[in-house]
Amino acid sequence: MFTNRFAVIAGIVALLAVGMAVAPAAEGPDPAAVDQAFEALKTYDWGSDRAPLEALEKAVAACHKDEAARRQLEKRLAAVLGSDVSNAAKDVVCRQLSLIGSAASVPALAALLPDKELSHMARYALERMPCPEAVAAMRQALEKTDGLVKVGIIGSLGVRRDVESVPALVKLLSDADVETACAAAAALGSIGNAQAAQALRGFLAKAPEPVRMAAADACLTCAERLLAAGNKAQASALYMALTKPGQPKHVRLAAMRGLLAVKGQK
Amino acid sequence: MRREQGNRCSRRRFVRSTGALLAAAPYAITSSALGAGGAVPASERIAVAFIGLGGHGIGRNLQMFLYQNDAEPVALCDVDRRRVDRALKVVRRRRGERFRCQITRDWREVIARRDVDAVMISTPDHWHVPLSLAAIRSGKDVICEKPTLTIAEGRVLADAVRRYGAVFQTSTEDRSVDIYHRMAELVRNGRIGKLRRIFVQLPAGPDQPGDPRPKPVPEGLDWDMWLGPAPWKPYREGLHQFHWRWNRDYSGGQLTDWGAHQLDTAQWANDTERTGPIEVEGVGKRHETGLYDTFYEYHLVYRYADGVVMHVDSGGTGLRFEGTDGWVGNDSWRAPLKASSPEILRSVIGPEEIHLYTCPEGEHRNFLDCVKSRRDPYFPAEVGHRCSTISHMGNIAMELGRKLRWDPQTETFLDDDTANRMRGRASREPWRI
CATH class of the missing domain: 1.25.40 (Serine Threonine Protein Phosphatase 5, Tetratricopeptide repeat)
Incomplete structure (x- = not known):
């Protein structure tokens, strides 16, 4: 009974598929x-x-x-x-x-x-x-802009991986507003070029406590981007910085995994 | 995401290191906490926080974890205080009236805790990935309801899980259900010959368009937090209690909800769980007025690189796999397995054949086991993302009204700028992926 139901559906779908295959693109209103x-x-x-x-x-x-x-x-x-x-x-x-x-x-x-x-x-x-x-x-x-509006814009620049924003984002790493600094770190990690890596590595050691986790996460993302682009030296340097005892265990483990990936890349 | 910090497992380490002292002070700790009477000692229990406590969050996920002796609820969080109170009552019914844990409407307070090992996320879809990412980045393991909201965020999630080596379970039961496991194993082991066509049925709905008019925010609900990364809109009553699923800002409708179940079995059986189709076309119907704007009826055809064609249609639930030598399937959710011949149904999968990963005790048990073993659960992030992607592709194809070609390697649509734009959405500030 139900098997027949599937057969019927198959038939309808086949007709529909044929119809769709010859149908023109969506017509305008x-x-x-x-x-x-x-x-x-x-x-x-x-x-x-x-x-x-x-x-x-x-x-x-x-x-x-x-x-x-x-x-x-x-x-x-x-x-x-x-x-x-x-x-x-x-x-x-x-x-x-x-x-x-x-x-x-x-x-x-x-x-x-x-x-x-x-x-x-x-x-x-x-x-x-x-x-x-x-x-x-x-x-x-x-x-x-400032405040949350600025935080949102920083996020979008990160999504778009806008290299030209890097100098402005580097400055924002030391912004007094925690949200802004965290957003800047994340955006730099996402952009993931050599300049962003250098800034994030320098920032990692001095990041205030509320921004530390965002900085570490940004470094991991950045290192991965660098590795994908073939920049093994800078990727290794970032991963090494993240294996330091001051970093949380899960970050150190992720960095070790990253180092293995660097070694494994031809 | 924001202000994350912490070392994982510090609570368990603390309990282990102080266990001897506590044992010497029996009036300070119960014997069951130390493992007496078959109870799992507190030092071995996994501290689980619950974020999102609606019907499914309490009725299934919280309840299922309460049956696991090695899981300890340590936080109950929901944007609606009334739900948190309800959840606490449920926990106390099982753990006793004196049970206490963190109670909050702000998930950031949960993620900031160093003593939370794992997080169960049962929020609306638009929060799934942002919350999962926040938890993973702070060193926690995650079991999260399905599906994702967009293709782009699913990729970010899968990458983060891999990067951190986190344990992530896409929370569905299908891979623990014998019928679906058996169905997939029969197909994978060639019992129907070479797979040619897959038929997937998913529910239709909603029938009604919903009331779009703004209403006052109910007392106890943090509406701005409920919206989170989604565009700001006033509170509308018709979104509450599951019905947010019919609005595109928060979900992808029945196709993404039920797709996460039945399409997963399709991908599993087709051995395409870490890739996907290369083409999709279809038609759907939406309410043109009212609050709900996801497709309530849909008919989609997907094509895989190896020539397998998958039909996805609304109007029930069910699966059917057709091959060169027969077929297997069922007629509705968890309905008995059927096949083109009794031999297929009786077929035994030999020791040298493909045995698919399952856990008959369910997704929650599988997750807890994996938190301990560090193995991937049976429905990991990458596989969940690929499954959700199929539904998102279908929705995008229907919205644009044209056939789309997809490259599963680069996860981009070919020659369609508009479709590619629809892979992601900007998050409302201050939230980000």
Whole structure:
């Protein structure tokens, strides 16, 4: 009985698969529906009906191979960020720009970075955008922000492994704010180039107690990145620094494992 | 993650080193703590902290650990104080009314403790990886509910587990359930010939779109901490008690939830648990209004490099593996095994054949054993990540409405910038991966 059920499903799925195989890429919504979505954004707020906005998501998915349509849609979305709409509406727009945003929408997103309530959603878009302008905007915002907003930006620069941020991040290692210093260490570890390694190694010995664990973790990540890039000498130096008695046992063990990996790499 | 510190196992070392002194002072410590009456001595018990105490956190994970004599609950943590109180009552029913342990709404207080050996994480999905990473980086072993929230964070987790040599268990029972273990072993040992097609059924839902309107935050709930790395939004009642799973900010819906069960068996049987498919396409339906926006109906087709095709469809639970010489499967969750012939069902796996790693006593027992032996548990981070990735790929393909090609080696989509962007998400400050 149930076996038959699977046979039926197999048949349906096979038909579906054939259908999908010949189906064109996702078709865009009616242009009028997109216009209505932009109109709905003007009054959209938390808890509003999101049905009218569905057209935006469909339009974003559909402009995959239509550069002109993508640019046009991006332009309209970026314009919303500069208008007098709710944070909820800007949240929706940032999500869509995270998928199709280019250098053209960076200025509108960068303007939101210092805003405590919108900084995260600006990063939500910028962190995903492969263009160098997106990273540059976050790097520049480092100097104009502080507190948690700055911590978030540091995190995104780490995710993007932005080498140009290294000098600024090295300075932030000694920031009085523990969150900022920990975030800077983690970002440097993630970037993992020679300059970051040198700074982290120097910092490891003098890191204040609340930052010590983050510094050690950053060194481990950094060493792994260096090893992957073929820089065995600096990777070994970092691992050796982590085997010192002052480090927690699990860090020392991880460093020993790292040293073995260095030895094992041809 | 933040302000981590500590040496592992210091509590156990402390108890060991002071055991003689305590034994000389019998009024200061119970005899059962020293191992009398068959109890495991405190020095040998694994100190387990519980973070996330919802229905599954208490009803399954806490309860299962309470049955393990070598596990000692040392902390109960949830963003909702009411749940912590509920959990404490459950522990006291088993351990006595005088039982005491750390009670907190802030997980950082738990992670900062040097005397916590292991952490059981049963939070909503968007907290799984950040919490696991914080625990691992502070020297703890982790058993964490499935799935991950994104492909990118799963990779970070698997790398961190490897880097630290931590014991990490993706918390599902499937690999301890005889039916699934047997199913995978039969396929792996060629009892159905060469595997050609896999059919996976997962539940559909939710039926209702949910109420998106903001409501006042209930007393005792730290809403900002509940949101954690997810985008800020006001409290909405419909997210509470499991239903957060239907919103993309916090989960991937039924596909990622049940996928972590049935897709794991599929990967296990296909011997692809440390890699994955190379192609996915599919269609799904979502509520276009309301609070819930994950796919409630979905039909996906995956293709592996060796030509195996896997169909994943919503509308129940079940598995079926079809090969050149027959098939095996079952019709619903934990339903009896079926096969194309009685010979397959009766087949004995010989001593020289492939015997898959299991632990019939379940995921919690397997985890505790591994904390002691330092062996990988049966569903380690890398395998869990690869399993979750299949579900994430499916969700991304449905959201974009097109076929996607995937490179399991580099874990990138081929020739699709938008899909690649969807592999990760920025964390809300101050949280990070």
